[in-house]
Amino acid sequence: MSQFFQVHPENPQLRLIRQAVEIIRAGGVVIYPTDSCYAVGCRIGDKNALERIRRLRQLDDKHNFTLLCRDLSQLSLFAKVDTGAFRLLKNHTPGPYTFILNATREVPRMLLHPKRRTIGLRVPGDPIALALLEEFGEPLMSISLILPGDTLPLSDPHEMRQILEHQVDLIIDGGVGGLEASTVVSLLEDEAQVLRIGCGDPKPFVED
Numbered sequence: 001m002s003q004f005f006q007v008h009p010e011n012p013q014l015r016l017i018r019q020a021v022e023i024i025r026a027g028g029v030v031i032y033p034t035d036s037c038y039a040v041g042c043r044i045g046d047k048n049a050l051e052r053i054r055r056l057r058q059l060d061d062k063h064n065f066t067l068l069c070r071d072l073s074q075l076s077l078f079a080k081v082d083t084g085a086f087r088l089l090k091n092h093t094p095g096p097y098t099f100i101l102n103a104t105r106e107v108p109r110m111l112l113h114p115k116r117r118t119i120g121l122r123v124p125g126d127p128i129a130l131a132l133l134e135e136f137g138e139p140l141m142s143i144s145l146i147l148p149g150d151t152l153p154l155s156d157p158h159e160m161r162q163i164l165e166h167q168v169d170l171i172i173d174g175g176v177g178g179l180e181a182s183t184v185v186s187l188l189e190d191e192a193q194v195l196r197i198g199c200g201d202p203k204p205f206v207e208d
């Protein structure tokens with residue numbers, strides 16, 4: 001049965017954040033809020049936890065996960081960022097955007113696009129997610145909390161507890177979450193390309 005932490009959405013309690021990080025380090029699967037919708041995540045490279053998330057979401061091994069990073073310096077360890085991309089990233093992180101970039105060798109093969117060495121990364125603006133990432137010191141391998149057959153993510157932590165308490169190790173209740181995933185922007189070419197419109201405003205990445 002999963003643990004259930006009620007964490008203040010603006011001033012997360014450090015004691016609870018540290019307990020959450022211990023659960024992640026021990027191979028736990030954790031549900032937590034982001035500035036788009038709730039996500040389910042685990043430690044990067046943890047194959048067992050990754051498989052549990054795939055079973056929960058009923059995903060095949062080709063579905064891409066996102067790396068949530070605490071800041072741009074951590075992000076640049078896992079992605080190749082040129083000057084133009086860095087300027088865009090600096091202006092729009094933290095925020096509700098996932099950026100597709102070429103991956104560095106630091107990214108485990110199981111997270112890469114099967115045909116291209118690309119990876120989705122984001123720096124969330126949610127205080128709880130940022131506190132987790134800061135305390136953990138590593139990125140979180142994450143995916144939106146959308147259950148099989150649903151089109152919208154789960155947003156009520158108490159409903160999550162009823163449905164998923166035997167499938168995850170921790171649910172962090174940071175209040176009712178959003179119903180939209182992040183906006184996905186590819187920075188692989190010379191120009192930014194919006195691949196999915198979510199809760200992040202796409203206008204900065206669309207040419208007039």
